[in-house]
Amino acid sequence: MVNQLNPRPRQVEVWFQNRRARTKLKQTEVGCEYLKRCCENLTEENRRLHKEVQELRALKLFPQLYMHMNPPTTLSMCPSCKRVAVSSSAAATRPSLQQLQTVVR
Known part of the structure; x- marks a missing residue:
């Protein structure tokens, strides 16, 4: 079929360059989405840990109050x-x- 189209060598070269560029772009997009999900998970974990630290600090400052309430x-x-x-x-x-x-x- 390629013989029927009779492309010039430069056309074949450009076609392969474009194909490599599209593949690289797709891999970059997939990697970016993966990193975005990781970042969102880490952000949520960070929020949770900050809240836990605040609660532990409050417990350390007021242990009698906390034990009285619990x-x-x-x-x-x-x-x-x-x-x-x-x-x-x-x-x-x-x-x-x-x-x-x-x-x-």
Whole structure:
């Protein structure tokens, strides 16, 4: 079929250059999307960790207040993921960062 079109060598060269450029652009787009998703996940994790740090600082500053507001909790080990979990009733009574900040003010 190529013989039927009878392209000049320069046309063939340009066609392959364009093909390589399109392939490289597509790979770049895929890589960019992957990095964008990673960045979004890391940003969300960063927000979560900042919130956790604030809560821990509040706990460190006001441990008596925190313990007074919280009854003793029941901890249990999740058999599938081996993480310690707080019972739902204790988690429901745990004061939020906003509640602790209002008490401080």
